[in-house]
Amino acid sequence: MKTIYLDNNATTQVAPEVVEAMLPYFTELYGNASSMHSFGGQVHAKIEVARTQVAELIGAEPEEIIFTGCGSESDNTALMSAVECNPAKRHVITTRVEHSAILNFCKHLEGKGYRVTYLPVDTLGRLNMDALLESLDDHTAVVSVMYANNETGVIFPIEEIGKMLRARGILFHVDAVQAVGKIPINLKELPVDMISLSGHKLHAPKGIGVLYVRKGTRFCPYLIGGHQERGRRAGTENVASIIGLGKACELARKELARGTAPLAALRDKLEAALLESCPDALVNGDRENRLPNTTNISFEYVEGEAILLRLNEFGICASSGSACTSGSLQPSHVLRAMGIPYTAVHGSVRFSLSGYNTQSEIDRVVEVLPPIIRELRSYSPFGRDKFEQYLCRLDAARAD
């Protein structure tokens, strides 16, 4: 059975070109970039090429790029640096819908006596800008807001926030893990001080991340040791992955230059077809301001995990905001923050596409999913079950 991979916000396929670029660094080019000999030195030169490739994708200078181990490390480093460089300021602002790498780090800071403001969002997942303005004060060390939400794809007004903060001289960190490679980002024009990104979300391998730190921003390293990354992140470079990330960024830049319209069109087709064939389904999040690859759909009266496992039987990979985990059955913090109606919050499914997806894959999902929803609804004690059961029986009769 062929896998239909629609979970690209979780991770992505490593591009074949990326794999190819990386291979020599597992075999003949194994030198240490810090070595004096030219055998190691040539590796150093290649790392700098990759640094330039990353910088070019986001409109940064190469020396503003710090390679890290992952997106979470970049997030943690940014916040840690921000509070350590401003010891007198003990207030941090973030949002309720951040990734756990930010949220749990903020909880950790709260445990250390910091005050943290978690900004609310509206039912479309849009940030409450008034709340942001109100919460800013003289003690605010840093504001950390994600570029785009991983579950809904909703994009936050980073430029507007950046201008607001720059006028007040407050540090601004942006977790752009879901945005980089999916939408154009130009840090030459964007008033942001630090940005986190992660390789495996843009067709590079897992285990490589980047923290962008704008020139002139005070910085305290998180990992202390050797002088790698100009003393800003110790540890021997993960050379192959850095080369791979450089290549992936080059590919992403070319892809973005061609425009995101085809990907968005494919996503829109999927969304429209599912909404049409499944009654009582609704899209979560602001459709006007969304990543081109993401759609989050709630199917009322059914539970997300059940949908995913049925899709799994057809080799279709998606994910659910209704992580029925640890017994709490609490739907994701993102959907809860948005206040999605209770009939819909447990039945959410996220489809996140990539440039590798095809029209025929989307057609297959549109063919397979509606009967699954009908069948699961026929088990459910809620909803318009009588009508659905009838349709389900009709389907079964046709199949026979």
Place this chain on the structure above:
Amino acid sequence: MWDYTDKVKEFFLRPKNVGAVENADAVGEVGSIVCGDALKLSIKVDKETNRIVDAKFQTFGCASAIASSSALTELVKGKTLEEASKITNKDIAEYLGGLPDEKMHCSVMGMEALEDAILKYKGEKKVLRPGENIICKCFDVSEDKIRKTAIENRLKTVDEITHYTKAGGGCGTCIPEIERILKEVWSVREIKERPVEKKKLTNLQRMTLIQDVLEREIRPKLKADGGDLDLVDIEGSKVIVGLRGMCVDCPSCDMTIKGIEARLQEVTGQDITVVTE
């Protein structure tokens, strides 16, 4: 990805007994759409034999909730109400070849729907006894249920309780209460399980203990009433005291002596007699 057994997958992908029994004799209900899972169990009962002749389910929930509900219907069919009422969540989980810890509450839900159906069939109402007070308000979990689930499944942490009953998984304000219940359940049990060891006192220890109790407990009380006593001697288990002050002519001095005797027996664990000189 959950680590489900083949049996769970089978019962999820091709569940048996979906729907509602026509002209059901009782319908057991548990859960709600708000908390993320709900189960409606309808049963048909043969009035003569008290046997469940048919059972069907409707479930809103994850894969293991659907599988557990379906397994429940298979388990109860053909059983008498009495036999069925003995089915526990563990029976449901075992029938499915086990459930991940985080999903055990699905089997608990099955057991509760069955209880509800049987009660409704008998026309009985659940009377709220002590212990049925609701601890977790988010998921409507009683103290008894937490106790019972903890004992049956040997659960010792709040996390485990949450996995099995969902209690504590919502707002989390009841977590200290759950901790208290667990503490009570397991401290009582451990004492019961361990035979109480009585340390045998040495002669010197016993004498010191007796002296100590008389000095610290007994004499201050007697003095408060204008009396007193002296410890004259200890011969084996016989404690000889001399009454002083008001005690000498006190009409209830026999009672006082008996009281002292009982207290000394208690602290030493030995058959002590107290006599006056």
